[in-house]
Ligand code: SF4
């Protein structure tokens with residue numbers, strides 16, 4: 001039994017939902033109690049999706065447990081197939097259903113349905129969300145493709161040359177609720193196109209069953225999101241001989257390495273190593289004099305495996321930071337993260353307890369935190385600037401603008417989003433120069449409103465003057481207005497951020513009414529009066 | 533009485549009772565809610581709460597692992613350990629709620645025994661109570677009912693006359709209501725749950741209670757078993773419902789009609805004024821309430837009678853006839869009230885009727901918006917101060933705003 005106040009990953013069936021919801025024409029029947037339907041909001045609110053995830057929950061109740069829950073499962077499977085007419089069906093169970101052992105997958109398989117049915121085993125008491133996503137993708141791909149006998153066991157990734165066509169690859173792993181996946185796919189497509197490489201299929205994001213069926217046609221696979229794609233890529237390699245890339249193209253160095261790796265897999269001539277300088281601003285911005293101030297800035301990094309590894313490399317090699325903490329909640333990626341940390345002279349933090357991450361962060365006393373939404377909260381408490389680099393995410397991590405993390409544009413985005421929470425070099429420099437001027441008496445809060453020091457901007461109107469302090473009648477222009485005790489008490493109950501406005505409105509109203517005393521009734525009268 | 537009462541069963545789309553922790557932990561900052569459950573449970577409260585109001589949580593989950601599922605004696609020990617660690621880390625906690633979940637119920641983990649044992653060993657420093665918020669037993673707001681019902685046995689016994697307001701209210705609303713009751717002459721007015729878990733009101737034969745929320749059936753039964761008397765009334769949503777609710781208490785206290793009128797008339801008049809602009813926007817608009825918070829019936833009554841809205845369908849997760857009796861009387865006789873849910877069929881009806889506004893859970897809102905139907909999150913209604921005559925305008929505003937917004941947006 002582990003105490004958790006906040007978790008980085010959901011249960012494995014949420015991972016399965018991510019695969020189903022990412023695809024078109026795949027439906028997921030989930031044996032689960034009604035409360036588990038909360039998972040829909042991850043997609044419709046955090047991702048702002050315009051449709052519900054394609055999931056039918058059986059929503060069994062306690063009274064069903066004494067009866068025939070197996071029949072309940074079958075009824076929901078039948079209804080879902082009739083209603084949604086999917087091209088493939090996933091069947092699985094959440095933690096509670098696992099305990100009652102109905103084996104919904106086997107039940108569905110025995111129903112003689114005329115579509116591919118993939119039964120998922122999602123051990124909720126030992127595994128988590130990313131594992132569930134990876135397992136689901138792997139099971140689905142295997143389920144749809146294993147009957148295909150590989151044409152020849154000696155897959156040739158250079159066959160494109162012989163066949164006089166462009167080389168083509170699959171992009172595997174991007175899914176909903178993955179960090180910036182939507183934009184990363186676009187960026188990688190562009191990158192590959194620029195190198196004359198075709199994208200054969202993207203799975204699972206926006207893929208149909210027919211896209212999965214086309215996977216074997218590619219010369220090689222790009223394992224874009226290892227947390228989700230690795231088992232699938234490994235199986236495709238074993239079954240069809242398709243090789244796959246190991247480098248995740250986040251950052252300048254990694255993108256360069258990725259291109260090199262893929263070119264060599266496909267038997268292409270190595271790309272121009274100076275491409276990065278031409279295609280991305282990061283190298284020059286990092287070299288520009290304004291960035292001198294970044295030298296040795298101490299950063300603390302925590303996130304999923306791929307993003308944490310990428311962040312460490314970028315921080316150290318491309319921005320000249322000093323990495324003072326590195327960790328991940330992805331136990332599956334513990335080994336490479338440990339190795340990367342060792343190289344930085346650190347011990348990796350492998351944990352899913354955010355409090356111990358917060359403690360390590362406080363201990364390391366960094367100047368910048370690169371983490372998840374949770375580290376953002378912790379950093380805020382500690383008064384440290386922070387940029388979010390990894391899931392789990394918040395609606396603000398699904399921006400309207402184009403903001404990939406991968407490829408050349410991704411590097412630009414990373415430069416901006418990591419550097420902006422810090423004071424800019426010129427700014428820091430000027431403040432240093434003018435330190436003794438009267439405007440700079442306090443330690444400068446800059447644009448980091450959350451740094452905790454007093455806001456130097458004087459509130460212009462009376463809007464905020466009442467925040468927390470006693471209303472001061474003498475400060476009013478019209479001294480004759482008087483707040484009674486009861487009125488004051490009522491006013492204090494109003495949240496501070498609207499209190500100023502309410503106060504002003506009420507006084508204005510009282511004047512109009514020719515009242516000199518403001519009691520709670522006046523306040524309510526005014527409220528009604530202004531309530532439009 | 534209503535003729536159009538239907539029952540539906542099928543896949544549901546509602547939160548489980550764990551969700552009420554999200555507002556209960558804010559009401560009683562000296563309490564901690566420890567869910568004994570799975571990663572799903574932890575993820576649920578985090579997602580339901582985290583996206584809306586992230587705060588240093590006074591709730592957490594003791595996540596069951598394979599080891600715990602193997603042997604139950606072990607699980608009891610583990611629970612002790614987790615509870616102790618927690619209390620050590622959070623010494624300010626005075627009440628610890630052990631909250632049961634589906635997994636803990638299915639494996640029959642005895643939380644009552646755990647609570648008893650912890651109570652004995654903590655010897656009064658912290659009070660430990662248990663209840664279930666599981667999704668196989670409870671929906672959404674029922675969790676509050678469970679939590680309060682679990683507190684009832686800890687209330688001191690006293691027979692002095694008092695009015696007890698039962699159900700979580702926003703502080704400002706609570707103060708206001710108490711002031712108004714006292715103005716009418718009800719000297720002792722207390723609230724349950726209290727603002728501090730350690731500040732529990734007494735209960736006894738002099739207690740007469742008003743339910744502030746309609747989903748408190750277990751709590752009200754427990755309180756009645758302790759001698760309290762339930763004052764029947766509609767619920768304090770909207771000017772009319774709130775007035776009837778206050779009047780019911782005043783009458784139970786034998787307060788003279790002129791005093792009641794003198795106190796409430798000006799409030800009603802003011803509320804009418806506050807409501808007017810919203811009524812103009814809402815009048816004649818068609819609303820569909822999906823089952824979620826259990827506030828659907830009182831809201832429908834308010835929206836119909838005070839805002840002039842047409843009720844397409846009023847869903848409710850379950851219908852507690854006894855507690856809803858006064859509300860049902862006020863609804864038009866042909867209102868379609870649907871108990872339970874088959875979410876797909878219900879959404880088919882929504883699409884077919886194409887109402888102007890749908891009240892629904894968070895998972896359904898954006899998909900409906902994408903279909904061009906304005907929505908209102910039902911969870912907002914349990915978070916916002918909406919009770920009482922003075923809040924009627926604010927309550928109406930919650931419904932008129934989505935419509936105003938739909939009218940305001942224009943893309944060429
Ligand atoms: S429905 Fe049950 S298992 Fe799911 S979150 Fe609620 S209590 Fe936990």
Ligand code: SF4
Pocket residue numbers: 045395583584
């Ligand atoms: S705060 Fe977050 S969850 Fe709440 S409405 Fe805004 S985006 Fe949605």
